[in-house]
Structures are given as structure tokens and as C-alpha cells.
Amino acid sequence: MPLDIPQSAPADLSDASLVPAGSVHASPIDWRDQILYFLLPDRFSDGKEAARPLFDRANAGEHAADKRAWMSAGKAFTGGTIAGIESKLPYLSGLGVTALWIGPVWKQRADLQTYHGYGIQDFLDVDPRFGTRSHLRSLVDAAHERGINVILDIIYNHSGNNWFYDDAGTAREKMAYRFDPPYPLGSWRSASGAPTGNIAGRDDGVWPREFQNPDFYTRAGQIGRWDPQPWEDPLDPRDEFRRGDFFDLKDLRVQERQPFVSDPQAGAVLDALRKVYQYWIALSDCDGVRIDTVKHVSFEASRNFCGALREYAESIGKENFLLLGEVTGGADMARNYLDLFGRNLDAALDLGGPSQTLCNVAKGLADPASFFSQFGGHDALGSHREVGRYHVSVLDDHDMVGRAKARFSAGNSIAARYQQVAHAVGMQLTTLGIPCIYYGTEQALDGSEQNHDTSIEPRDGSGAIPFNDRYIRESMFGGQFGAFVTSGCHFFDPNHPTYLRIAAIARVVTAKDGIALALRRGRQYPRDVRFASEYVPPRQGELIAWSRILFDKEAVVALNTNGTDPRGAFVTVDRGLHPAGSTLRVLYRSDWTDAQLQSPPAQTAAVTDDNGRSVVRIDLPPAGMAVLG
Secondary structure, X not given: OOOOOOOOOOOOHHHXXXXXXXXXXXXXXXXXXXXXXXXXXXXXOOOOHHHOOEOOHHHHHHHEOOHHHHHHHOOOOOOOOHHHHHHOHHHHHHHOOOEEEEOOOEEEOOOOOOOOOOOEEEEEEEOOOOOOHHHHHHXXXXXHHOOOEEEEEXXXXXXXXXXXXXXXXXXXXXXXXXXXXOOOEEEEEOOOOOEEOOOOOOOOOOEOHHHHOHHHEOOOOEOOOOOOOOOOOOOOOOOHHHHOEEOOEOEEOOOOOOOOOOOHHHHHHHHHHHHHHHHHHHHHOOOEEEEOOHHHOOHHHHHHHHHHHHHXXXXXXXXXXXXXXXXXXXXXXXXXXXXXXXXXXXXXXXXXXXXXXXXXXXXXXXXXXXXXXXHHOOOOOHHHHOOOOOEEEEOOOOOOOOOOOEOOOOOOOOOOHHHHHHHHHHHHHHOOOEEEEEOOHHHOOOOEHHHOOOOOOOOOOOOOOOOXXXXXXXXXXXOOOEHHHEOXXXXXXXXXXXXXXXXXXXXXXXXXXXXXXXHHHOEEEEOOEEOOOOEEOXXXXXXXXXXXXXXXXXXXEEEEOOOOOOEEEEEEXXXXXXXXXXXXXXXXXXXXXXXXXXXXXXXXXXXXXXXXXXXXXXXXXXXXXXXXX
């Protein structure tokens, strides 16, 4: 089908066509088969890396940036584009990526530096700093040609800072939260950022026109309490964190003012948002959406919104369209929005505690039981995690909610640091869940709020670092805000030790054989290991192991969580599948040469008997990993 993408965005939702703009790409059969990669469009690629040198790890100071200029650049748009992302599809394919989660590309305010994309000014257009709607469709089509699915990041809780409150005649961007009555909307924000009574052009106020209705907004002021209080029902739509503005981003009135009481205006807002994102599915041919700030929307509104997107996607041939939610507030809150019968979210991001646990276990800083026990139904999300279909595993991300603003590699000076971060990702790839790699992890980027210099920018009145998110959102393509406090060099190195190891593990996991299928969908078992004379469950700072079993196939994974010393042990395997005298193929070893990582040698490991137990001996270097099957 030929593409039909008008150059200009519709001004009214009534003009937004829901007829697919071209051919429709079928959904993945099972999202557990996918390896996700998350990037922010502004910080990933501008497509001009050929004009810049590759960062030299052996001479890290060669491209050192002026610290003041570097810190300032991190607070603004840096120049990444959609076309730049498309130019890096070969790099992503080489890494093993099969699904690309792209941060918001929607049009932001021209006068504000909301480079992250979460402050929408025009819901029906792409930000011109990123490109055009045709660029977006071109990227999705090119990704599909390479076997890569695309997930778009969408926002239905709030709009950008597109209007001012009227505070007794004074225009205010923010007001303190109050439940009732709604504050008056005083004026729109013009293209230059000044208050205006009239929306004269597409850079003024908010678009499409339907969103210019003051009653589309809760107008309750900004959130002061971000979580339910002990005396509150955590699902009540009247809770403050569901009705207030996200700082200066204006809350959309998508939920009723009283529980279970029909609110026609909230219904109209939700209908408008449904059509906005149905339109983007039709135009872009995306394969799923990541839905921002889900807990700030009521369960009922979320269910209705998700149901509308799912039904539309199914109607055009996307039977397994992914609805992935960001639900902060812990496993209890996430469970509230997951629906096993397909009426709400398909999966939630494992943010906060689970991602910190993954980091700590991979570094030998926590008991491995804290990680593996999550999958046994022992916590609030355990029964959902058990099958791996309902959660997306996260190591690092762009917010680090509930964690220090620091990537996994931050402050890591051990000799095996590149192997250690590769194998933290290896844990994601070989344990239950849908794995997601944050951009730059494969290059061991080490952004941290510790990069902040208070002599240049003092802490704010509360002692917090201003705009501290910037330090975990470095530019891969270089520019003025490059990783490792650099400028003018890029970080797309397919020969990086971390990249090579992640790619090698990914090839094992995505292969077309029974062992790969077991690694993606099989049951998961931590394995007892013998260090001296006793078999014990995985221990902190030692060699740990786990199996994934699917029918008659077992994959065995071992990780040395000691980052400075080698470790070896006898690892228990399934005796029925691997009797003494049999062998297991070595599918990956971290100490292989670069050439072996790309073309694995034929190696096996012998299964022996130890008092009626089938075991295999595995020896690993510091932070090493092996996969057998």
C-alpha cells in the first residue's frame, strides 16, 4: 500500500484519519521473544557521526569538555534526530536488538527545552527538532525491514506547560494543589513563552483545537504528595497524585471527579486521547506503546484507554499490540494495572527496587535470593513475574525512580567493568521477563549525578541537584554533552568489549532452536552449586547459576558475581535431561576472544555424577559468564 502522510498535521481531531497510511506490520507472536532497546531521540544520534572521531577508551582525556559548557548543554536539546536513529539500525541489529522503544517524538514547546519529549504542545505532530512525521514512518518501515519492532512512548496523563493559571490577575505557571474548585485558566502560552489571550499559530497554546478547551484540564495545581497516604484508597481517582499537575506539565482531566460517577467531560478528554494515539498507530505502523505515568491515571480511565487502543490495533491486523506501562510506586501499584484478561496493560516496567536488586546481585553486593525470589510469587508482583510475560526487566533507565541518578557503570574502576555491565544485561537476557537495554549501556556509559559540580551550579534550596536527570541522559552521538564529560566524539563502537558480549549472548537467546526458546520462555530455577563439599543455593559475591527449562531442553547460565577474583564450582543440572556421561554445549563464555565471541568455537562441558546428582564444572574469570545448553 502506498504511503499517505500529509506534510501538515491536522488542526482538528475530526481530520485525523484512522486509515493506515501504508501496509500494516503484524505483531510479534510473543513479546518474550523480543530484546528491547530504549533511547531518547535527542540524545541518541544526529546521523553525523562520520564527521566526528570515535571516543578513544585508551585516551579518554582527548575529547574532555569544558565542564561548565558541558553541564549547561545537558539541560537543553542537543540535536538527536529520527533520521539519526534510522542511520543506526545496523548498529542496533548487530547488538541483537529486536524491538526499539523510542522516547517521545511529539512536538514540544518551541520556547522550552523539554528535550525529553514529555511536555507535548501538539499531540498530532512530530517535534521539528527531531524531524517530520514522514521521518517517523520511514524509521518504522526501515526497522521492520530489519526485523526490528517499534514501540512509541506516549503520554495521556498531562500536556506540556501550554497555559498559565490566573492568580488574582497574575499569570502563574504553577499553583499549589487544591482539590476544589478548579483554578481558572488565565491565558495561553505564546510561541515566545509570554501569556496571550489568543492562539494565533501552531506554536501558540496547545493543539489540536479540542485541547484548547479549559475544561480538558483538572486545573488543580501541582502534585505535592506523589503517593497515596496511609488513610487513602490507592485506587481512588480523587487522590492528589492523580489530579495534580506533573510539576508545570498540566494535568488532563481523564478521570471522574467521584468514584463510579459518570463524568461526561472526563469522557470527552479520554475520547480525544484515544483518537490521538489511534491516529499515530495508523500513521506510524508502530507495534506497541509505552504509556507514561500510568499510576497518575485511575484504573478505570487506564482500562478504557488501553482497551480502545487494543481494539483499534486488532482491527487493522496487529493482534498482539504491546501496551507497556510505567507504573511507579512498587509492585503493589503495578499489579493494580496489569490485567491477565487483556483489558488493561500487558506489561509493566520493573522500575525502582527490582532494577536496583538486579544491579546489586550482578555486582555481588546482594544475596541472589533477593533477585530470584521475585519470581516465585513471594512479592506483590510475583505471580505476574513467574511467567515472564507481564514485566519488562530494566537495568538502567532515563529516570532512575527510587534510585540514585547513576548508571550501572558509574564509579566502577575494576578491571572487569566492561564484562560486568555486559553480564548484568546477560542476566536480563537469560532470566524471566522481557529484557530492555537502555541506550549506551552497551558502551558502558557511566553517567551519574556525581558529575555535578556545585561550584558551577549550586544545589537548590532543598539541597537537591538541579536537573540531575541530565547526567544519565548523555549524548551517544557526541555534540556538546557527550558521555564521560566529553564533546565532539561519538560512542557507536561495535568492537567495544561490552557490545561484543551482549551481542554474543543475544545471538544465543534469539537463535532458532530449543535452547534459545527455553532461555526466552522456559521455567526458571536457581541452581545449587558446590564450592567445597556442600551444595548450596546461590551466594552473594560467588559464582551463581540458574536454569531455564522448556519441555526437554535445559539452558544453564553461570555468573561470577565477584568482580575482582575468578570463581569456579560444580553446578547442578537436571538429572533427567542430563545424565552422567552426557555433555552440554558451551554456547557462550565471556573470556573468549573477540573472534570467538562472533564465531563461537565448538566446546562442550562434561556432566558428571556427584552422589546421585548431575553436575557440570564451570570456572569463570572475574565478572565472567557462561551459557550452556
